[in-house]
Amino acid sequence: xxxCLASAGVVKALQAAAFTLxxxxxxxxxxxxxxxxxxxxxxxxxxxxxxxxxxxMEPPPEA
Numbered sequence: 001x002x003x004c005l006a007s008a009g010v011v012k013a014l015q016a017a018a019f020t021l022x023x024x025x026x027x028x029x030x031x032x033x034x035x036x037x038x039x040x041x042x043x044x045x046x047x048x049x050x051x052x053x054x055x056x057m058e059p060p061p062e063a
Contacts, residue, residue, distance in 0.1 A: 003038050018046075 002013045022033045031051040037044050 003043075 003016050005012050005014065016038060018035065018037045020033055020035050024031055033049040034045060035047040037046055
């Protein structure tokens with residue numbers, strides 16, 4: 001199974017079964033991380049880590 005990324009008219013296929021997205025909120029400077037897996041049904045979020053909340057990026061109530 002592979003993950004396809006598209007940017008600026010270029011498509012790249014990656015041989016990845018799982019990956020982590022990590023970023024810092026540009027205003028609040030809050031760290032976020034999300035773990036994703038590639039399944040036959042598509043992408044599935046398996047876990048998210050947040051150091052705190054940021055403007056417009058509040059975690060859901062069940063988090």
